[in-house]
Amino acid sequence: MANVTFNSPLMEKDVTVYAIAGDTHTLLKVAQKNKIPLPFECEDGECGSCVMEVVYLSDKPRLGQALTEKERATLLAAGKLSKHDIHEAEVNDMPPSYRLACQYIVRDEDILVKFSGEPGVT
Template sequence: MALITFSSPLHKDKTVYAVAGSHRKTVLELAKENHIPIDFGCQNGECGTCLCKVTNVTKGGAAHAGPLTNMERQTLKTLGKLSAEEEAKMDVDDFPTPWRLACQMIVRDEDITIDYPSN
């Protein structure tokens, strides 16, 4: 079971459990189920409203969550959060990016912190 801690400057941190092995729930779905106010818009990876920074609690640095979808890659590049060099490194070395879209990121069996802005 993974521990997911949602952190925002405007809200108290909240840690929730993600069922190990399901690999189906997105960060946004977990946030909604647990009444965590992550802003979102389209819910399909196009708008970038649910941009968040993901950190692996145990190892530090970016989490090795599920792979980026094509739409998420494009949106992160448009937002300036994924450079061509980082994308190439990701394809060759399984190099994770700390920036993810909550509506696209699938939770894996690792303890992570999700830093999200809130209005």
């Protein structure tokens, strides 16, 4: 089980939901199921509408997770990946702070998800 807290100026207050880690649902699906107004369009990692910032809240060390080539390319095009982020993602499988909700698989980690509500803007 992972606690996922959504934060956005679109919402009156933060909303925390319990997500079952490893059930292969994306964070976008978790948001949709819980009526969180996270923007999206393609649902395939290409448009960048669902970009969000992920803050890890667990005391445990972060779990490694490789970026898909599609997510990497979209985040790069949006200027959301620094050289350090790319190095960490490629060498250590440490995901960057900015992710695409439609590509992010929920893990057994408590996270805070921040999004502006404007497609492609964090």
